[in-house]
Amino acid sequence: MRRTHLFLPTLKDVPSEAQIISHRLMLRAGMVQQASAGIYSWLPLGLRVLKKIERIVREEQDRAGAQEVLMPTVQSADLWRRSGRYDDYGPEMLRIRDRHERDMLYGPTNEEQITEIFATHVRSYRDLPKMLYHIQWKFRDEVRPRFGVMRGREFLMKDNYSFDLDFESACLSYNRMFVSYLRTFARLGLKAVPMEAESGPIGGNLSHEFLILADTGESSVYCDRDCVEFDMLAREVNYENPKMVQAVVEDFTRPYARTDEKHDAAAFEAAVPPERRYVGRGIEVGHIFYFGAKYSEPLGARVTTAGGGEVAVHMGSYGVGISRLVGAIIEASHDEQGIVWPESVTPYGAGIINLRQGDSRCDGACEDIYAKLFHREPLYDDRPERAGVKFADMDLIGLPWQVVVGPRGIDRGRVELKCRATGAREEISLESALARLA
RNA sequence: CGGGGCGUAGCGCAGCCUGGCAGCGCGUCUGCUUUGGGAGCAGAAGGUCGCGAGUUCGAAUCUCGCCGCCCCGACCA
Structure with a gap:
């Protein structure tokens, strides 16, 4: 699912009636x-x-x-x-x-x-x-x-x-x-x-x-x-x-x-x-x-x-x-x-964050990952938003894995794989990221 | 069902006491600049102030009634 198509109204402020x-x-x-x-x-x-x-x-x-x-x-x-x-x-x-x-x-x-x-x-x-x-x-x-x-x-x-x-x-x-x-x-x-x-x-x-x-x-x-x-x-x-x-x-x-x-x-x-x-x-x-x-x-x-x-x-x-x-x-x-969703009930199996929407290298890599992660029902954040917004939103909705694609790593064929539960982030090759999520 | 509180823009709130142009932040839209952890500047749109009566020259503001929602307690997947 592409984030731009998804009806997902996330909020920064929480309605006051909610306590727990x-x-x-x-x-x-x-x-x-x-x-x-x-x-x-x-x-x-x-x-x-x-x-x-x-x-x-x-x-x-x-x-x-x-x-x-x-x-x-x-x-x-x-x-x-x-x-x-x-x-x-x-x-x-x-x-x-x-x-x-x-x-x-x-x-x-x-x-x-x-x-x-x-x-x-x-x-x-x-x-x-x-x-x-x-x-x-x-x-x-x-x-x-x-x-x-x-x-x-x-x-x-x-x-x-x-x-x-x-x-x-x-x-x-x-x-x-x-x-x-x-x-x-x-x-x-x-x-x-x-x-x-x-x-x-x-x-x-x-x-x-x-x-x-x-x-x-x-x-x-x-x-x-x-x-x-x-x-x-x-x-x-x-x-x-x-x-x-x-x-x-x-x-x-x-x-x-x-x-x-x-x-x-x-x-x-x-x-x-x-x-x-x-x-x-x-x-x-x-x-x-x-x-x-x-x-x-x-x-x-x-x-x-x-x-x-x-x-x-x-x-x-x-x-x-x-x-x-x-x-x-x-x-x-x-x-x-x-x-932090357990794998068994997560709404989407992995999130893909494109840090530079509109950059052909990032867009291309993300599309590639999106297609190859099909079996995981990925959520691809393809909005033209700033990095911070995308990170915060992705953490909020709690998908167990995030694949972060940015200009810094993509020239070297590298992406960041983040585990939501532990917060651990690794910069690894696109291929090994896909292998990890196979 | 007992006790307490709150209804004002999509969301968070101020204004109410002491009646006199309906405001702020976030979000949204437009433009420019930005671009690896919720950006900056400029501009714009967006409101039956929960509903109904009453008091008053004038009510978001005061009075009465109603409705809705939340919290604490007693009850339940």
Whole structure:
């Protein structure tokens, strides 16, 4: 993409409503624009990141054996009356009335919807287990939206739902998602720590939250520093092998890690030596639940068993806040200059800075590099701007690599390769720069 | 939902107390000079001062009402 074609409204000054760093950087980097409180438009740069996160989440869901569906944003109130949640959910649910005066709602979550789909089509234990997920916009009318996309009213969420014959089998599904989340967050460049959690209004009794440790987090966390040391991606996982999956879950749940709602000071001090105690803040980026027959019972999701009986299926739900992750990743990865994208979610794989636009040697070299870096989806800053503007902008939007082309080096066939994360700059030949980014 | 604050040019803000030509910086546009870390000079465009009433000869400014947005706390992916 050429910078002169890209709609990328970067800002020097930050709008005053933004307080936390990720929100400020997202506005400055032209990623989003606020439409109203807690509701955002996604501009090209922001949308590219959102899509990359979405893709990684999808790949890991599929890998764990889940199947993607897509349910509507607008749901019927009747469905929610059947589960009893239409009245329970309270003012956080956005209620809508259509032209025929039917009560509708903008879905804050989809347990009812998915359970109805499942109940319509599945009758036999032979069809179990199943995991169905979708990635869809939700709306929760938060009393106080804040922190930009980290706590919006409208947000993009991956929610998965598992259906099993009994508790033991449901635990296997739960474990699969547990491991899938560890892999997902690791691929996003995040150190996410699973913590025992309350299951909240969704109900049930087996639940973990996944938090990344960050000072700007909304949750208080207490954990063993060992939690963030695991290298999940180095670990071989075969989802077809329940024991192997179970072993991962056990390894990751062994160290003490709890949010304040489950925290037990005495247990913490007994389990964790002082030098390994982490007491700080965390951002919740995922939450998984087992809730048994809470929805399958009232909504009639029952299957016949091998013995000829009938049983309500055991369910679980598993959520990842995809739009929240955009902010969370920035919270975890930025510096004074701006965002520092992990390779896996960067909006463009490399930036090309032409320091002397209009100089035939520089222009020629940049065009050459631009074409040869095609596989990296490069962003070529071809604006007739001064060097300082281009450097500042490129640092702000945080692409992991910058190829700097200027008159000083180009006569000798040299360019500068800068690593955004470390700030390290090397003057090397054009060829070796291309080789490094191959 | 309790407490606090803010709405003035695309963005950041001053002006308001003490009513009297709507300003500054950044950005944008034009020209010249510059050109390796957010350039300099000269010129230009850009505003229902959130909305509605009221007071007044006169309201961005004072009064009342409404709307929007932000921050702190209690709740949530």
